[in-house]
Amino acid sequence: RKEVEQDPGPFNVPEGATVAFNCTYSNSASQSFFWYRQDCRKEPKLLMSVYSSGNEDGRFTAQLNRASQYISLLIRDSKLSDSATYLCVVNGPTGRRALTFGSGTRLQVQP
């Protein structure tokens, strides 16, 4: 089982749609969770951290379910500029402080 698993997509959605991505992680001791965004041929950029209570930043909402070991990202009112690959990121494995990245979910927002 991969440490961090994501549906690779692509998710093709029209502008204005709401889209949700899920991610599961295997290390129950993980404490830090993030969503990163990566545009084609660019470096990953931090989109948002994911806190236990869930958090929202504008059109983006992140949720954490520790019991089920999954993280979600909801994007409301999709824009063309949201088209990118979204990486689910978790700290671990145990004993290693570097982050573990999922392979990403590709989103394509269409006009």
Add this chain to the structure above:
Amino acid sequence: GAGVSQSPSNKVTEKGKDVELRCDPISGHTALYWYRQSLGQGLEFLIYFQGNSAPDKSGLPSDRFSAERTGGSVSTLTIQRTQQEDSAVYLCASSLGFPVLDRGHEQYFGPGTRLTVT
């Protein structure tokens, strides 16, 4: 403020040659990471430095790969006797390295070095 910088941005080298890739982390960040990303693939962890602690080298794919971090700041990743399968984008990231409330582990990436081994 200034972000993570990497040099060179592109490097083309012949198989068998050695290469050095450089990373300047964000000022004040004590943790530094190297990853690589092959075309269309996810990020592969290579090595992690935290302050003066021994680096975590668990991700280095072979003994041809090494990295050092001088003075707790700039880091150099060296690949000896390059092979074609080493072709990838090499990404460096830095973070505060210690938790501040819920934060401190977020990593910020440099633009990467695109390495092509011919």
